[in-house]
Amino acid sequence: MPTVLEELARPVIFGRSSSHFTRITRIFAAELGVDYDLRVVRDLMSSNVEDYGGNPALRIPSLQTSRGVWFGALNICRELWRQSGRKPRVVWPEDLDVPVLANAQELASQAMATEVSLVMAKVGGGGDGAHQAKMRTALLNMMAWLEENVGAVLAALPxxxxxxFLEVTLYCLVTHLEFREVLPTAPYSELTRFCQQFATRASVGATAFRFDP
Ligand SMILES: N[C@@H](CCC(=O)N[C@@H](CS)C(=O)NCC(=O)O)C(=O)O
Incomplete structure (x- = not known):
């Protein structure tokens, strides 16, 4: 049972259980054994910075800690790692020093961002304009590249x-596309195989996508 002081010191993730960027941080927290509270951001159309833990970009996730607030998934994962007593060997984006790995990180992160734009356009009532069509084409291109290269990526990782960070990003991207019905992912057999294998981690089982009540 945590003491009151431990509870006060516990970091707070501002996010949503249905958000792929949030899930990256929650998988990291679980892998690193760092306890946190999830502050659910209910309205992603809010323009109130405070709703996002103070992030001026009006985006989730943010991490509130006794040292200050951290904006964005990568910053948060790094801070969780610093707070962890476990110190597992993590491969970070700056460690990816061959093209296939560095490009896979770029495309997985960009595909997640493109998906956010597509979903938010739908939520916000945006039309099916030319730029929407371009974003969808780009998303399909990126998925095709990732499908073709995921085998080489896994072989090249230490x-x-x-x-x-790359595998967690990739897992959250592929499973979220299916969860939000942006793209059916079954045709991406190599990515599906990777996700099935990655899903055997307890951290993945503990952070399933769902819409917060
Ligand atoms: N650069 C941020 C991106 C975060 C992001 O785009 N989050 C989405 C939810 S998964 C969001 O807040 N969307 C709100 C919006 O687009 O207005 C990160 O790496 O965490």
């Missing part, structure tokens, strides 16, 4: 790693 075998002695405990976790990589």
């Amino acid at each position: 075998p002695q790693r405990d976790l990589s």
Whole structure:
């Protein structure tokens, strides 16, 4: 049972259980054994910075800690790692020093951002304009590239790693596309195989996508 002081010191993630960028941070927290509270951001159309933990970009996730607030998934994962007593071997984006790995991180992160734009356009009542069509084409292109290269990516990652930011990103991207019905992902057989294998982690089982009540 945590003491009152421990509860006060516990970091707070501003996010949503249905958000793929939030899930990256929650998988990291689970892998790193860092306890946190989830502050659900209910209205992603809000223009109130405070609703997003103070992030002026009006985006989730943010992480509130005793040292200050961290904006964005990568910053948050790094801070969770610093707070963790476990210190597993994590492969970070700056460690990806061959094209296939660096490009996979770029495209997985960009595909997530493109998906956010497509989903938000739908939520916000945006029309089916030419730019929407371009974003969808770009998303399909990126998925095709990732499908073709995921085998080489997994082979090139350092075998002695405990976790990589790239694999967590990729897992959250592919499963979220299906969850939000942006794209059916079954035709991407290599990515599906990767996701099935990655889903055996307890951290994945503990952070399933769902719409917060
Ligand atoms: N650069 C941010 C992007 C976060 C992001 O786009 N989050 C989405 C939810 S998954 C969001 O807040 N969308 C609100 C909006 O687009 O207005 C990160 O890496 O965490």
